[in-house]
Amino acid sequence: MRILGAVLAGGASTRFGSDKALALFAGRPLIAHAIAALAPQVESLVIVGRDWPGLLRVDDLPVAGLGPIGGLCGALSHGHAQGFDAVLVAPCDTLGLPADLAARLSPGPAVARGQRSIGFWPTSLAPALLARLASGGSRALHVWAAVCEAREVDCGPLHNINNPEDLG
Numbered sequence: 001m002r003i004l005g006a007v008l009a010g011g012a013s014t015r016f017g018s019d020k021a022l023a024l025f026a027g028r029p030l031i032a033h034a035i036a037a038l039a040p041q042v043e044s045l046v047i048v049g050r051d052w053p054g055l056l057r058v059d060d061l062p063v064a065g066l067g068p069i070g071g072l073c074g075a076l077s078h079g080h081a082q083g084f085d086a087v088l089v090a091p092c093d094t095l096g097l098p099a100d101l102a103a104r105l106s107p108g109p110a111v112a113r114g115q116r117s118i119g120f121w122p123t124s125l126a127p128a129l130l131a132r133l134a135s136g137g138s139r140a141l142h143v144w145a146a147v148c149e150a151r152e153v154d155c156g157p158l159h160n161i162n163n164p165e166d167l168g
Contacts, residue, residue, distance in 0.1 A: 004084040005042030006075035007034045009092040010049015021092040034090050037097035048074050062134045068117045069139045073129045080126035091117045095159040109150035115158050116141040
């Protein structure tokens with residue numbers, strides 16, 4: 001199975017107050033932690049919504065500003081076009097991603113319990129998600145997960161960073 005990894009990193013970080021992806025934790029930017037966690041589990045890795053040295057940028061679809069669902073749609077569409085079977089997705093602001101995340105979530109569709117922006121999605125879902133968003137369908141990840149009958153999987157303790165105090 002060909003798995004594409006995708007780090008969602010295009011958010012505005014409004015609650016955080018500055019660029020969350022670049023906030024330091026243990027001496028490294030948050031985005032670097034997500035990259036390090038996903039890279040060994042996938043064939044190739046992309047960054048959604050921003051440029052990052054050494055990695056391909058993928059844009060949200062059908063337009064920017066839709067939140068995580070637009071990032072997922074961009075990653076799924078890219079993976080589908082490139083012949084990947086599935087996309088392992090995680091946001092740049094979550095610490096504690098397990099080394100066996102892909103194995104825990106496979107087969108997809110599946111999401112991490114309590115963290116629906118962490119998921120394993122068959123790329124065959126790309127056309128349906130793009131059509132849904134283009135027609136004005138719900139932008140909520142939990143709605144898309146329900147439509148796809150995604151399984152919720154316990155992925156252990158995950159730490160989502162929403163404000164600077166969460167880094168302590």
